[in-house]
Amino acid sequence: MKMKLGVILLLFISTLNIQATPTEASSLGYQNNAIKSTVLNTTGESSFIGTNDARVKWIFETDEAGAGIEMSSPIVGAEGSVYVISGGGDRQLYSVNSDGTKEWSKPLSFNGDANYLFPVLNSTGNLYIKTTNAYEFRLDGLKRAVSDLGTPYWGSLAVGNDGTSYLGGSGVVHGLDADLKEKWTYTDYSDNKTPVLGHDGMLYVLAGSGQQEQLTALDANGKLKWAYKLAHDVSNSIPVVANDGTIYVTVRGAIYAIDPAGKLKWKKELPNTVGNSVPSVDEDGVVYFAYDNQLMALNSDGTEKWKFASKYAINTNQISRTVIDKDGVAYFTAGDQGNGILYAVSDKGTKKWHMDLAGVAGNTPAINADGTIYVSTSRGKLYAIGAPDKQEKVLKGILPSSQAMALKKGEKGILKAAAVFDNLSRENVTGLSSWESSDSSVVSISDKGVLKAGKEGVASVKVKYKGFEKTVIVTVKGMLVDSSDPFYGKEQASLDGQTAEALNYLNEMRRNLGLVEFRHDEKLRKAAQSHSNYKLLNGDGFLGAHDQEADGLGFTGYGPTERANYFGYVGSVD
Template sequence: MVRAGVLACLLTAAGAGATDSPWPMFRHDLKHTGRTTYTGPDTAALLWTYQTGDGVASSPTIGPNGTIYIGSGWLWSGATDSSLYALNPDGSLKWKYTAVDGVFSSPTIGADGTIYFTCIGGYAYALHDSVTYAKLHWQSGSSGPFLLSSPIVGPAGHVYFGSPDLNFYVVDSGDGQLVWKYRTNWCIISSPALIEDETIYVGSKDHHLYAFRNDLQGPLWGFPTGTFYDGHLVDASPAVGTDGTIYVGSDQYGAFGKPPVPVDTSFWAVNPDGSRKWALSIGNGVESSPALGADGTIYFGSYDSCFYAVADSGTYGLVKWKFQTGGVVDGSPTIDDEGIIYFGSRDSTIYAMRPDGTVKWSYRTGGGIESSPTIDNDGRLYIGSFDGKVYCLGTGAPDMAVVAIDLPETVQAGIGYVPAAQVRNLRNHPQDLSLACIIEDSAATVYVDTIDVVNFPADTTAIRTFALWTVGPDAGVEYTVTVAVVLPTDKHPYNNEKSVVVTSEAGAFLCGDANQDGKVNIGDAVFIIGYVFRGGPPPAPLQAADVNHDGKINIGDAVYLIGYIFRTGPAPNCPQRMI
């Protein structure tokens, strides 16, 4: 169909040059907010699964072209798969790369598309995606077994990650060579977060949250969460709030082979200078890394099988609500642009929660979940499970919606009409977009117009009008009128088109009857004023409102019509065609 080709061209032009990844690293961004500007699935509809060779604890990341990267092999010994997978958006295998041991960590994607990850065997890798295979860029020497920390890449070109050999590593992203390292007092499985001045925050099993600086090649400070064997181990990854507060959990496990120790306090808010802001007693350990809502709400899971929403009052943490699942929640949550929170539980279930703590939907997988969900720019959610599968859930809600097209069902041959559309922004932030209107008869496209809309207000419905369309000279012709939303940063299938069919007929129109009620009265003048000041739909046909015959529709026509209605002016004098 011609319309499909026209829309494809418009979409291609709008998306040209977009290279940013919708989810380039563990926890989405360097501050580890876990929050995206895209919207997740509106319902839990399974689009596809991909079966790997072992449990999937790794969290997926997404390349600029939509490729999904995720590791497999989660056992600390005896992993039956040790691959980093590259999957196409349709769930087919693009390639896989075999590492020395299982890939528990989540990959990160550099600005040039290089993929960085670590494996349980203690090695760090940098790969290039060569479309049909992975090309090794570099591989580090082993830092010892059980390397679980997910790396990040800073603006200075350094790769940061922790290691079970007790060291925090900083290596060059170009060649993998050591820049500096710092030895803590126990192993590091926490994944680092980083802020604008390249201060790095990371936890250690030595019961400290650390702030590292490149210029110091070591810690700026270390915040203690307890004593060595009391269970306050910082395995979770920190998240940084808008005011610089660092949020992190601590978990209850002691040394290997020792029983868990009770934990009195397991969630912390730390000031940027390393002082304690507040601490919250959950009653059990927190290995889940927090996600930060747009309103500042902090979301995380716990070993007590509950999921928490906590408010930062400035001096203490206040539990807004908690939700009981059927298993430990040690995976980390994701927040979409509508504020919906997504997370997995060891009860094998993916949950979507509203900000008020009610369940929007849930989906049961075939195994427990430690992987964290990610969301792409088409509204699809990806997550791994211990059943060895990568899951893709789809059918997200639209970002913009064409609510209605304002044209009469019957149009008059040879007469001009102004197509208009009621458009709604379904998001909680303003958006820039384009609107395309395409009109076709059975043989060809007879009309195309595109308008750009800047800063369309949040949660608003408004009318947008297109250029004049003059109907063809023949009666009895059916025209398909389509209005489509084109968003430069979003390929969402629900962004959104609506079509109506109108039929041409021969005949005259009532001059001055702008609102098409069959009469000429003050309502028509009000209708014209509403149209002129963009408060209402256009007259149909347009000629019916050009009562002063000047070829334009403006406030002069409303004044002219009022004069006629109150018997002080001449009768309406409409043209048969608009120029």
Template sequence: MHTRSGMLMLIIAGLLIFTGCPKPPLQPETPRGSEIVFQNTVYSCTTVTSDPAGLKVAYQFDWGDGVRSEWSSWVEGGTPYADTHTYVQSGEVSIMVRAKNTKGKISSWSEPLVVNVSPGEGNVLWKFGYYDSEEPEDSADFTNHTFAIGPEGQIYIGSGDICALLCRKANGARRWEFIDPEEEEFSSAPAIAEDGTIYAGTEGGKFYALAPSGTTKWEIDFRSAILTPPAIGTDGTVYIQPEDDTVYAVDPANGARKWTFYAGGGVRSPVVGADGTVYISQDDTLFALDPANGSIKWRYGMRQAIAVSPAVDVSRNVLYVVDEDGWLASVNLADGSENWQVWISGDATAPVIDETGRVYITGGGRLYAINPANGAIEWDWVAPVSEEMTMPAVSSEGVIYFLVFSSAVTGATDTLYAVNRDGSRRWAVGLASGTPLDFVSAPKIDSQGLVYIGNGTRAWCVVGKGGPAASSWPMFQSDIRNSGRAR
């Protein structure tokens, strides 16, 4: 009897010890953060876990460079926790995190977040290309193709020589390629809708709507070359201007035609104002169209044919348009009346706008800063080699980027320049040697400050400073998606 009661007491004691022994927190979630970080800049990532007994937890990060953080202060389980670190060396690192509870029990390490620590501003982060060493003339030339960046960081760019639209991951690695079945060149820059649909046209006249996976949602055969990207309206309507001199408004769900407007000349990208008004060019005339039916709201005439797509400044209720003689005009959005004109150069590019409203434009081997109030030239920066230039893009830090095609003159590589808002040179980096045609690549800036541009047989990603300027038109077609819509 005593033996039985003793055994029972031992079992009860064991159970009490077992059930009373605290368990560690659950394994924390894989840290969340950017997969690209730059040397000597503060990097942040987030994780979360909980404790089986509802105890508070603390976190410790292993930053993958030989440094572990101190344990954090106690937080409630289930509450996301963020920590920061600064890397001093470049390379690939794996970030992990673990947690402990107030009883001192420590969880296992999380699954790693792999991060690429990259050199600083002005350095090439990555590049990719299609070079045929046996037949170089068959290599893909990206000089005349512009990037678009999707909502999840996917990178898209067309290629003429291989008749493909390319999708890459944020690090430049291949994701998928869409080859035109008729082997026609993807001659226009892609545009991306808010739901991730990719729109792109070919020189043969095919216009595709692709899912983010690269599958075809629908297509239209315009039987006329599509050389410029579409614009995407406030309701998702897609506005396309092929070489047949007609603007088409199509339904994003199925490509059904809503209305058409015969422009009669001029192949430039349509653009859309914040109120949905569609702006298109016809030779020397700019039209403002009602998005509901394509009827004309107003028109504005230039001296010569309009050379590039306009840029819309929502804060000042104006747009800027350039003709082939190089005249830049400021036009009121309300009625098409003119504010001012200023002559730039016969090869003036499309303008962009910074957060103060200042206008930047290139032409004649110079970068110009234009006062938006009166069109006065505030300063101009002269390229070391006065040769053809791309249009600019401007960042939130006031850095203006553009490519100078110096290879045709000096035999050296073409150069991407960064110029400060006061007109001083910030840095320059040589890229490749390209052959510019009518529609050259335009620099694009993402939220991390990375600058994307096509040049020669490579598509390039260069480390810049600051995301896009907080304006309605800081780069080609307004934004990183080439939506062509002002906000």
């Protein structure tokens, strides 16, 4: 007798949905084309001006701060929160308030150094983090979606404006929809890197096998457009796309400039260490990258503009990048785990200032709207650099964490609100603001900014604070798995048939062994199906195979007995 087995593939990419980057008028000091902090999917430019005051405003320490606690580069949300990943024995995602206090932290699962991890913000304010998994977190730190493709833990995702995300590693490039369902795959060489998006929607991926290295260009459907063969080994770097469409690639021993058609514009031979430097490019086409202890700026034609010598090596064994502010000042880190420096270098290649910070080598700085510079270290510390906030500040407006959101029926979301002051600093005033929905049957909102989607439709959510107000458009469409109806949206007849077939198969074996036969219990079946749904939504990162966490999607009980009781079964389940 053959039995049909429904194999559930628990794809565990965690997409961390941290709505943090809305489009907003520059009068409030925020622009959507500002640097995205991880900067791996942007040019490395910021529309903000960094501080000229090299003082420490505050220092945040992780729960296990100390030597060996590597951290990712920080990322700044529109509401002023700073997000950073810790490594070592800590391995958490932290949300840090603009005053340096911890808002929340959530554990992450990965083996390796956090300084190889890069969070990414998309245009609707979602934060994606790739480890061996990929996570999507809400602003309150709850996971929203999970999927697993078994890719190397380091690197990042590229995220398009339509919500499509792109993931590389282990020889396969994946295109995923907004719900982390796989749209397409493209098989490349055994070792491919973090993909990046061009302005025209083209996807660029560095790939290599040890014998063949190339830059691959794919369209939005994962179809190969062209591939440029590289004469140097691919290292840890990631391409960058300039405003004119030129793709700049650093590899072991050279930097390449390749046009959008896949033709070489120019190439410059350099030391091998340049392969660890992610290039940046400003609006004039000047390219910035590092090797050994040198930060180099090249004009768009490949000629040298200037070169700056650091006290310490800029590239060690991790990926680093330079951030360029609105005035053309370059910010970068150099050193090792024992000694480190944060530099500010003018657009002429001269030093403006520097700050000694132990263990900052390879960490990419982030610039906030008020000029504050955030930089993390290999000792579990996050520094805020800049002039201390003045005591008297004038409120200039309020900024929600997202201008538009999309939810599914039954899904919860979160909005934050920040007060924006005349010095461009921000304070989280979510709990001090008033929230109102235009149609609570479509979406309701609590006084803490927690959204709950109802029926399908569109509603506006208004947030008010001290005479200022903003509106967020919320669209509800589709259905989230309903924990009260585990079979919602599934083919009931097919499931009934498979259940009966499985039960008959098991009982046939039990009869042959002289054992008492199993009998069907619909309440236990619902409990089992709900747990299957939970695993599909959250993956195995939540406690393991048999347990659930209360903040997981579709939660029906911590253990088997609680889940069975939830659906009306009386008794325990061992």
